[in-house]
Amino acid sequence: MNIRLIFMTLAAMSLCLGLQAAEPASPASASAAPDPEEQLDEGLERFGYLAGLARGCVVEAQRPALESEAVELHGAIGRLLGTDRAFMFSAAFGYGTSLTLAVEECKDVLGRYEERVRAFRVGSGRVAP
Secondary structure, three states, rough: OOHHHHHHHHHHHHHHHHHHHHOOOOOOHHHHHOHHHHHHHHHHHHHHHHHHHHHHOOOOOHHHHHHHHHHHHHHHHHHHHHHHHHHHHHHHHHHOOOOOOOHHHHHHHHHHHHHHHHHHHOOOOOHHH
């Protein structure tokens, strides 16, 4: 099955589930300190989204390698943080692949993606700092 189709399906499912679970914020929760769990979830979503954008910034010949890296990251997230968080990463990746960036934006996206992959690998103990 086409990996892009899988990620796009996961992104659509995540969006539907997110819309159903959305609640308005109460004034008390707005002033509270950010929840570390929510920060982690948001960070993983941004990471997946960035990976999806990066896929659109590479030439066709480089896409299989980037997709393989995304699958490897997904597996590492699943092992370290659980399958729910791995799902969030992959859904955001799928959404990122559905967008088209201007060529000028790609250099920044690819640079941020590489830095984020390196930081994840260092943080998970997979490479030395």
